[in-house]
Amino acid sequence: MDLETIQYIKENNLATIVLNRPNLLNAFNEQLIWDFQRVTNDAKNDETIKVVILKGSGRGFSSGADLGERDSSWEGSKDALLRGYKPFFENIINMPKPVIGSISGPAAGVGAAIALSCDLRIMSEDSYIISVFSNIALVPDGGLSWYLPKYMGFSKAYEYAIEAKKISAEECYKFGIANKIVSNDDLESKTYEWASKLAKRSSQSLNHTKILMRKSLSEGYWDTFHNEADIQNELTTSDQNREAVKAFFEKREPNFD
Numbered sequence: 001m002d003l004e005t006i007q008y009i010k011e012n013n014l015a016t017i018v019l020n021r022p023n024l025l026n027a028f029n030e031q032l033i034w035d036f037q038r039v040t041n042d043a044k045n046d047e048t049i050k051v052v053i054l055k056g057s058g059r060g061f062s063s064g065a066d067l068g069e070r071d072s073s074w075e076g077s078k079d080a081l082l083r084g085y086k087p088f089f090e091n092i093i094n095m096p097k098p099v100i101g102s103i104s105g106p107a108a109g110v111g112a113a114i115a116l117s118c119d120l121r122i123m124s125e126d127s128y129i130i131s132v133f134s135n136i137a138l139v140p141d142g143g144l145s146w147y148l149p150k151y152m153g154f155s156k157a158y159e160y161a162i163e164a165k166k167i168s169a170e171e172c173y174k175f176g177i178a179n180k181i182v183s184n185d186d187l188e189s190k191t192y193e194w195a196s197k198l199a200k201r202s203s204q205s206l207n208h209t210k211i212l213m214r215k216s217l218s219e220g221y222w223d224t225f226h227n228e229a230d231i232q233n234e235l236t237t238s239d240q241n242r243e244a245v246k247a248f249f250e251k252r253e254p255n256f257d
Contacts, residue, residue: 001042005032007057008039013050013199014192015043022058027066028110030073033084040091050199050206052095053191054118055102056111064109064132077141085110085142092117093214096207098198102191103127103169104184113142116151119210122180122194123169124187129177131161150217151175202240202256 001008007018017039019026026032043052056062074080092099092114101107101118104127112129115121131140131148139145140161148157152167152175160167172178182190198206208231216224235241240256247254 001038003035003039005029006035006039008042010046010049012196013048014053014195015039015046015049015051016053016055017043019054019056019062021066022056024066024068025058025060025063025106026056026111027063027068028085029066029069030084032066033080033088036088037084037091040088040095043097044091044095050097050203051195052097052099053102053195054092054099054114055188055191056104060105061101061103061107061115061127062109062111063106064111067136081141089114089117089143096211097203098206098210100191100195100198102187103129103178104187106130108132110142110144113140113144113147116147116177117143120194121172121178122182122187122191123172123178124184125169125181126184127169128166129172130164130166132164134162135164151177200253200256202244202254204235204238204240208235 005019005021007016007020009016009018017036019032019036021027021029021032043049072080074084098120099118101115101121103115103121103123105124107115107127107129109132112131115129131144133140140148145161148161151157152160159165167175167177169178169181173181180190180194212224212227212231215227219227243256244254
């Protein structure tokens with residue numbers, strides 16, 4: 001795959017997507033948007049990939065949109081969001097496998113929205129998430145206005161958005177945004193350790209649990225209850241279920257390969 005702005009590595013059932021414009025803190029220009037659409041679509045559809053890691057190269061995750069870009073095909077911000085950004089958000093959210101955001105330095109603007117669209121997040125001690133839009137007289141986008149209140153509650157989310165305040169890694173952990181915080185030096189190794197551990201688990205359990213919990217955010221209790229029943233009925237007595245039950249009685253780790 002010919003990519004100008006992303007490093008894409010597939011190895012040991014893991015896919016690693018590295019935003020690769022380090023001189024501009026991985027700011028999103030049009031080329032990065034198209035490249036990101038391509039790799040997230042590939043990761044979504046590659047059945048050999050069990051876990052996806054998303055990270056930035058250099059000093060941070062992403063500074064958001066590239067405000068210095070002068071030539072693009074967008075016909076306004078709405079066109080950029082719907083034709084450019086929305087497809088890769090859909091890929092991340094809808095792919096039937098976990099996406100781990102490995103966050104170092106800043107995840108700002110639409111970079112914050114991308115970090116929050118991941119299913120799981122591991123953050124370095126010096127990293128932070130920030131909605132910077134009010135600094136340039138804009139509103140949060142990329143779904144950030146949906147994510148932040150879900151985690152922080154309306155008042156705190158509104159405060160941090162309109163004041164463009166950093167949400168430190170420690171605060172992210174407190175609000176449930178970050179699953180893990182590690183030292184800067186350990187971020188890469190701990191990310192891969194976590195991803196490798198998840199890749200050994202049942203892919204059908206990982207995938208369907210993601211689907212159920214994503215859908216539950218916009219559905220009622222009984223809708224979710226019935227969705228669980230339908231999926232459980234499908235998975236019970238599947239090959240992976242049989243192997244897991246057999247391994248339980250044999251007191252060993254299941255082998256889902």
